[in-house]
Each structure stands twice: as C-alpha cells, then as structure tokens.
Amino acid sequence: MRPTILALDLEGTLISNAVSQIPRPGLYSFLEHVQGQFDQLVMFTTVEEGLFRRIATFLVLEGQAPAWFSELAYTQWEGTTKDLTYVAPTLGQALLLDDYRAYFHPEQEPWWIEVPLFGSPYEATDTGLRVAQECNDPLNSCSGVNFPQGDADERNDGGRDQALDRPAQVGAGP
Incomplete structure (x- = not known):
C-alpha cells in the first residue's frame, strides 16, 4: 500500500517551537513539494489546535508557508505517543514526519520519517x-526519505530503506 497521507509534526520539525516560532529553512518549498506528493497533509502535534492555527496564520502572513497551510487538517489525539490510527484507520496509509523519537508509537516505527x-x-x-x-527522486542516493511518487512498484526502492525494510530516514547533512 502506498502511503497517501503525510502527518506533520510542528515543533522541532517545521518550526523551532511554539514560543519562538522560527520557521525552518526551506519550509515554504518543502510544504509545496509534499502537498504535490500526497493526497492529504495533516498536522499531528502536541501544540493545541488554536495555537497551531495562530502560528500557521503568522507563517502564511510572513510568506513562510503557503496560504493553504493555515487551513491544514488538525489531528486530535491523546496518549503518550502519536498513534497513526488517529490519522488513518489502516496502518501504512499515513507516514509521520517528526523529529522526536519518544513521541512515535514503537509498533509503528516503519511509518516514521x-x-x-x-x-x-x-x-x-x-x-x-x-x-x-531532494530525496524525493528515487535515483538520488542521498540518505533521506523518498516521498511517494505513484505506486511503490514504479519506484526503484519503494520509498523504503531496503536494509531495514522501513521508510528511509532523513539525514542531517546535505
């Protein structure tokens, strides 16, 4: 099954944090890129929805995020980890882009970017x-994630780290 939903973490992933709200370099182009690669983007964060909406509106007004970002679907959840079944009923339909291992559900690590x-x-x-x-190109050998482009059979690596049989992880360097 090709993941069709990308769940996005906010703090430490897209921006600094909910207090300073510094946009991560490349935020606008990244959001535009993944919007074209997935059927749906959703926010999956510990930040309360009202605060997320204020931050998103600020980012849009500052030209740091596309206009649609402030209207992004928000995932309500509870518990100590981010369970992707709050995003989609079937595991494998959604991926989570996040920086913080402790919030990721341990049984769902194959869907964590x-x-x-x-x-x-x-x-x-x-x-x-x-x-x-940049790692969206399946011919690119960088150590990052390959976001879905059509069916997995059409891509060289299916968007997965073949050695670990899970989505590849994004590296910290170029």
Whole structure:
C-alpha cells in the first residue's frame, strides 16, 4: 500500500517551537513539494489546535508557508505517543514526519520519517527539510526519505530503506 497521507509534526520539525516560532529553512518549498506528493497533509502535534492555527496564520502572513497551510487538517489525539490510527484507520496509509523519537508509537516505527531536530541556535544553514525534499527522486542516493511518487512498484526502492525494510530516514547533512 502506498502511503497517501503525510502527518506533520510542528515543533522541532517545521518550526523551532511554539514560543519562538522560527520557521525552518526551506519550509515554504518543502510544504509545496509534499502537498504535490500526497493526497492529504495533516498536522499531528502536541501544540493545541488554536495555537497551531495562530502560528500557521503568522507563517502564511510572513510568506513562510503557503496560504493553504493555515487551513491544514488538525489531528486530535491523546496518549503518550502519536498513534497513526488517529490519522488513518489502516496502518501504512499515513507516514509521520517528526523529529522526536519518544513521541512515535514503537509498533509503528516503519511509518516514521525521522528528521533532525531544528533546535537552538536555529542555523540558517539547516538542511533537514531540503534533504527530505531532494530525496524525493528515487535515483538520488542521498540518505533521506523518498516521498511517494505513484505506486511503490514504479519506484526503484519503494520509498523504503531496503536494509531495514522501513521508510528511509532523513539525514542531517546535505
């Protein structure tokens, strides 16, 4: 089954945190890219929905995110880990882009796309989202994730790390 939904974490993944709200370098182009690769994008974060909406609106007004970002579906959840069955009823329909291992449900690790933490000092040279975007090309040998492009049979590696039989993880470097 090809994942058709990408669940996005906010803090440490797309922005610094809910207090400073520094957008990660390449945020706008990354969001535009993944919107074209998945049928649906959803927000899956510990940040309350009202605060997420304010942050998203700010990012849009500042030109750091596309206009549709402020209207992104928000996933309500509870518990100590992010369970992808809150996003889609069948495991494998959704992937989670997140920087923090402790929030990922341990039995759902095959559907976790790990990105490096975007943390202080919030370098303008951070490449976490750029690497994820560039690794969309199945012929690219970088150590990142291949976001879905059609059926897995049509891609060289099915968007998976063949050695681990799980989605490849995004590297911290170029």
